[in-house]
Amino acid sequence: MSYFGTDGIRGKFGVFPITPEFALKLGFAAGKVLKRRTKRNKPIVVMGKDPRLSGYILEAALQSGLNAAGVYVHLLGPLPTPAIAHLTRALHASLGIVISASHNPYHDNGIKFFSSEGKKLPDEFQDEINAELEKDIVIDDIASLGKSVRVDDAPGRYIEFCKSTFPYHYDLNNLKIVVDCANGAAYNVGPAVFRELGAKVIAIHNEPNGLNINQGCGSTHPESLQAAVVEHQADLGIAFDGDADRVILVDQNGKLIDGDHILYILATQSANKPAGIVGTLMSNMALELALEKAEVPLIRAKVGDRYVLQGLEENGWVIGGEPSGHILTLDKSTTGDAIIAALQVLTVMVEQKKALHELVADFKLLPNVLVNVRLDAMFDPYSVPALAAEFANAEAQLKGRGRLLIRKSGTEPVIRVMVEGDNLQEVTALAHALADAVRANAAA
Structure with a gap:
């Protein structure tokens, strides 16, 4: 086994x-x-x-x-x-x-x-x-x-490595940054990197006690970071997860900047246009449309950074990631690195002399509704002709302005029904209707 x-x-x-x-x-x-x-x-x-x-x-x-x-x-x-x-x-x-x-x-x-x-x-x-x-x-x-x-000297070695991925002729002297360490592994090195590059750093959730890791904080719970950025009138916020391989940003207005936003910034706002981007099946269709307009190819891998990495290596590309904030920049690091990903966004901010919200001003995520259908016994929904027909009808309805993703969870008896499109009311109704159809056929 x-x-x-x-x-x-x-x-x-x-x-x-x-x-x-x-x-x-x-x-x-x-x-x-x-x-x-x-x-x-x-x-x-x-x-x-x-x-x-x-x-x-x-x-x-x-x-x-x-x-x-x-x-x-x-x-x-x-x-x-x-x-x-x-x-x-x-x-x-x-x-x-x-x-x-x-x-x-x-x-x-x-x-x-x-x-x-x-x-x-x-x-x-x-x-x-x-x-x-x-x-x-x-x-x-x-x-x-x-x-x-x-x-x-391990922390110091890593801090210097992270700093080396930020251009030496730039600095962060004019930026105030709130850093949410998730009471996790980056509690010490995370704030230090940005502080040593010149930023005024306000660290929160940076006192781990072994039990409070990810507890109401970090990239999975960014609400306190959003509030702190507004309260301190900071230029941006940076949230890590417990082991600091994922990052979510917050702009000066408290708005979330997720992994799709980060990929958009690195692909379309940087002076160095990438050869291509690897996203996942969960990447928002808005990213696909924006990259198409910028003439940057996008490949969708299966969900998981392992598959993003595989897609990058197969194509010889260097930038990819997931909406969750797991961002890979293979020209800087061999694996997803929250601190280094944040530094690449900060590089673009300094380079373009723009605030974070300005970099994503033209990028709006399409409404996305996910319904998890929990089952007594797992089955393949596409194996049921009536369900397959409903999925096909939904895809035809959304063609060119949205998409449908039906997938089985790999860890629990759940089928995930995701609908994305340009109309929130429509995708909400469609997602719940399809979820109800899956439930009905599972019970039949």
């Missing part, structure tokens, strides 16, 4: 497989595979985490397993997920490990791996780890054990 999902191993802490026992075995299994794959006598793994309380337990278990397999571990402490990707390369490590459940609540946690290039772990590497997990832990030679050391 495979323990890996689309983005590592994730679940509720204390429930298999997110347990100390499994983490110990996972560390040992990964270490054994790594030793087979590398020429180093004692390979190096870098490991970081977000501030969840359970992360300290998983960290101890993983490093014990890795050390038992004869691997050295460099502990980075609480840092954003993209920082671990960068430091895996910068420290010439053979593997990177992140302990985080991203935007999920504190009781969840996860474990994911980066290759020595700071990229997603290849499937064949994961397959070897899965196979090794079926075996018992056997220590052949005590003299070959590894050990763990702490990298004290």
